[in-house]
Amino acid sequence: MNLICDKQQLQEALILVSRAVAMRTTMPILECVLLTAYENGVLTLSACDKDLTIDVAEVPAQVDEPGSIALDAKLFTEVVRKLSGEAVAIETDEKNNAICKSGRSRLQIAGQPADEFPVIPENELNNVTHRYTVKSNVLKDMIRQTIFSVAVDQSKLILTGELMEITNNVLQMVAIDMFRISYRMETLPEGTPDAKAVVPGKALSELSRILPSEEEEEVSFFFTENRAVFEASGFRLVSSLLVGDFIRYDQIHNEDFTTMVIVDRAALLGAFERAVLLAVENRMLPIKMDIQDDDLTITAQSDRGQVEDGVPCQTEGKDLTIYFNPKYFIEALRVIDEEQVVLKFNTVLSPCTIKGMDAAGHKYLVVPLRPPS
Amino acid sequence: MNLICDKQQLQEALILVSRAVAMRTTMPILECVLLTAYENGVLTLSACDKDLTIDVAEVPAQVDEPGSIALDAKLFTEVVRKLSGEAVAIETDEKNNAICKSGRSRLQIAGQPADEFPVIPENELNNVTHRYTVKSNVLKDMIRQTIFSVAVDQSKLILTGELMEITNNVLQMVAIDMFRISYRMETLPEGTPDAKAVVPGKALSELSRILPSEEEEEVSFFFTENRAVFEASGFRLVSSLLVGDFIRYDQIHNEDFTTMVIVDRAALLGAFERAVLLAVENRMLPIKMDIQDDDLTITAQSDRGQVEDGVPCQTEGKDLTIYFNPKYFIEALRVIDEEQVVLKFNTVLSPCTIKGMDAAGHKYLVVPLRPPS
Numbered sequence: 239m240n241l242i243c244d245k246q247q248l249q250e251a252l253i254l255v256s257r258a259v260a261m262r263t264t265m266p267i268l269e270c271v272l273l274t275a276y277e278n279g280v281l282t283l284s285a286c287d288k289d290l291t292i293d294v295a296e297v298p299a300q301v302d303e304p305g306s307i308a309l310d311a312k313l314f315t316e317v318v319r320k321l322s323g324e325a326v327a328i329e330t331d332e333k334n335n336a337i338c339k340s341g342r343s344r345l346q347i348a349g350q351p352a353d354e355f356p357v358i359p360e361n362e363l364n365n366v367t368h369r370y371t372v373k374s375n376v377l378k379d380m381i382r383q384t385i386f387s388v389a390v391d392q393s394k395l396i397l398t399g400e401l402m403e404i405t406n407n408v409l410q411m412v413a414i415d416m417f418r419i420s421y422r423m424e425t426l427p428e429g430t431p432d433a434k435a436v437v438p439g440k441a442l443s444e445l446s447r448i449l450p451s452e453e454e455e456e457v458s459f460f461f462t463e464n465r466a467v468f469e470a471s472g473f474r475l476v477s478s479l480l481v482g483d484f485i486r487y488d489q490i491h492n493e494d495f496t497t498m499v500i501v502d503r504a505a506l507l508g509a510f511e512r513a514v515l516l517a518v519e520n521r522m523l524p525i526k527m528d529i530q531d532d533d534l535t536i537t538a539q540s541d542r543g544q545v546e547d548g549v550p551c552q553t554e555g556k557d558l559t560i561y562f563n564p565k566y567f568i569e570a571l572r573v574i575d576e577e578q579v580v581l582k583f584n585t586v587l588s589p590c591t592i593k594g595m596d597a598a599g600h601k602y603l604v605v606p607l608r609p610p611s
Numbered sequence: 612m613n614l615i616c617d618k619q620q621l622q623e624a625l626i627l628v629s630r631a632v633a634m635r636t637t638m639p640i641l642e643c644v645l646l647t648a649y650e651n652g653v654l655t656l657s658a659c660d661k662d663l664t665i666d667v668a669e670v671p672a673q674v675d676e677p678g679s680i681a682l683d684a685k686l687f688t689e690v691v692r693k694l695s696g697e698a699v700a701i702e703t704d705e706k707n708n709a710i711c712k713s714g715r716s717r718l719q720i721a722g723q724p725a726d727e728f729p730v731i732p733e734n735e736l737n738n739v740t741h742r743y744t745v746k747s748n749v750l751k752d753m754i755r756q757t758i759f760s761v762a763v764d765q766s767k768l769i770l771t772g773e774l775m776e777i778t779n780n781v782l783q784m785v786a787i788d789m790f791r792i793s794y795r796m797e798t799l800p801e802g803t804p805d806a807k808a809v810v811p812g813k814a815l816s817e818l819s820r821i822l823p824s825e826e827e828e829e830v831s832f833f834f835t836e837n838r839a840v841f842e843a844s845g846f847r848l849v850s851s852l853l854v855g856d857f858i859r860y861d862q863i864h865n866e867d868f869t870t871m872v873i874v875d876r877a878a879l880l881g882a883f884e885r886a887v888l889l890a891v892e893n894r895m896l897p898i899k900m901d902i903q904d905d906d907l908t909i910t911a912q913s914d915r916g917q918v919e920d921g922v923p924c925q926t927e928g929k930d931l932t933i934y935f936n937p938k939y940f941i942e943a944l945r946v947i948d949e950e951q952v953v954l955k956f957n958t959v960l961s962p963c964t965i966k967g968m969d970a971a972g973h974k975y976l977v978v979p980l981r982p983p984s
Binding site for chain 2: 313316317321345346347508509515544548
């Protein structure tokens with residue numbers, strides 16, 4: 239391999255793919271980035287951990303000799319970043335060393351043979367029935383508004399992913415851990431074929447970081463039997479899918495209530511955030527919520543102290559006293575963009591739904607705590 | 612205690628004093644901030660770990676009942692930060708609880724009796740012969756350009772501090788670890804009395820963080836037998852002094868050389884920074900420096916690879932090949948503001964001095980590594 243490319247472009251590509259580089263692995267090859275130079279003047283970069291691959295399609299390069307090499311991603315990224323010139327020349331020798339030259343600098347880095355780098359069989363990705371397309375910033379938002387509910391606990395593996403379900407021309411994204419559901423939908427064009435897949439939370443979280451925020455950018459995606467593939471300007475992200483049946487989430491669409499509250503989102507969030515300050519060493523602090531006379535009161539106590547906070551609101555239906563894990567409320571309230579939120583309750587033991595006022599797109603369902611006896 | 616004050620002013624004062632709050636201590640009182648309300652409408656805040664105290668003199672307050680209390684600094688700071696109103700009311704009860712009210716929020720925090728909080732005997736600070744005054748941004752700079760050489764190793768305790776020496780109307784600050792000296796001076800007005808003290812590095816480092824950067828701000832300081840006291844607008848920092856004789860640093864003023872190099876600071880720094888990328892797991896990577904024919908070459912090698920870098924320069928005197936721990940060069944080059952630096956060498960085993968071109972204010976002395984045999 240022997241090529242010259244622009245330092246800035248190479249650096250940006252490295253930052254992109256580096257998000258897929260494995261950390262603390264027993265396979266050093268997964269800590270590498272794969273560089274491949276083609277005769278037609280293109281350099282591609284790939285990084286992967288076991289379940290996630292990111293490729294950067296095209297870094298323009300003057301390729302004098304095609305070839306490929308795997309280089310320690312962290313070291314190579316640092317080397318490129320610290321080079322002083324505007325162009326970088328990279329050449330490899332028969333011992334899998336890469337020699338990087340820029341200005342007066344010459345750095346030789348020990349690499350690994352490219353053929354040890356795991357690759358996705360491209361033919362597996364060619365049998366595509368439909369490519370879905372959405373605005374990049376919309377998908378970014380859908381992830382932001384649901385990802386925090388993905389289960390951390392590995393005991394139910396399927397819940398460490400998010401359901402992406404396309405049905406009746408609607409894309410639904412759902413994340414569930416044992417005590418809550420986060421839901422977000424987006425309308426797709428008429429005639430969009432149905433599909434269903436569970437994508438690992440880690441892949442979606444990396445995807446949302448590298449998706450462009452610009453209004454006009456789009457991202458297309460499709461599912462194969464085993465993988466989800468996302469393509470946006472400049473990169474492709476491939477993730478393995480989680481296998482199994484996702485929990486049914488129909489109850490989030492239940493609109494019945496015995497108590498309904500409309501309340502200022504920031505004021506309610508502030509009250510919860512102040513209350514959790516009294517939590518002792520990250521132990522969960524139960525919050526008591528009293529709804530009465532157009533007023534929502536929050537109280538909590540611990541060894542560190544006591545808190546009482548009030549938020550004016552509009553209520554409809556019965557008075558209610560109910561207990562919650564504040565984390566679930568805080569995380570939902572933080573990602574809602576609307577100024578006001580609607581809370582719907584039934585009994586003290588049944589889940590509460592949280593929605594932005596007028597927002598049909600997202601919904602949250604939170605299971606309350608059992609009242610202290 | 613019973614008072615009302617502005618939330619913003621209280622928060623800023625808390626951020627200031629919090630720098631002196633002890634971390635991971637076995638004495639919980641040192642994790643507190645001491646609040647004292649005076650009848651004349653003033654609230655003062657203090658925090659200290661064993662050797663360092665920061666006081667914020669005056670937060671304006673409407674004091675209905677004077678008094679004092681010690682509150683967990685982290686919790687109280689977070690509580691104040693999260694309050695939604697513009698004013699905070701704080702009152703204490705006989706059980707050392709503080710009740711903080713703002714808007715509809717009421718937070719009660721368990722505190723500790725104020726008399727358990729360690730205080731500096733004020734009379735010890737009154738016997739002052741001279742207060743020195745310098746511009747705040749100048750002292751900040753003096754600390755920045757020397758502090759990194761303070762010894763981390765506690766085996767020679769006196770070297771974990773910086774010498775502040777006033778002699779012949781010149782303030783000199785000197786930090787020394789076993790293999791280097793960092794020196795910075797600043798001229799004081801005629802007739803300034805001499806003084807000498809060794810101030811712990813931690814105190815200077817916290818001081819430089821809270822010193823105002825504005826051109827017109829000044830800081831005054833003085834030394835008692837056991838302490839250094841720094842006062843600037845809004846705060847006072849008191850540090851215990853280190854006891855013992857500081858190492859003599861006359862050799863930094865030696866202007867003899869057999870080889871002199873004038874070189875671009877950023878280019879030399881870049882070459883060193885690239886070379887250290889090849890260091891394996893933070894192990895020290897010796898750097899070989901070749902000076903010959905108006906050219907400075909840097910080479911290094913490790914299991915990760917090899918590097919060769921060149922920087923054009925002006926040389927005077929003999930050719931030289933010499934080895935260095937790159938860390939010492941990098942840290943000195945990073946804090947020099949001048950575009951060009953002057954390096955002076957004698958033998959391959961004697962220290963090199965580094966100065967900014969034309970800058971009389973600071974100097975660095977670095978001991979070379981023994982050449983590989």
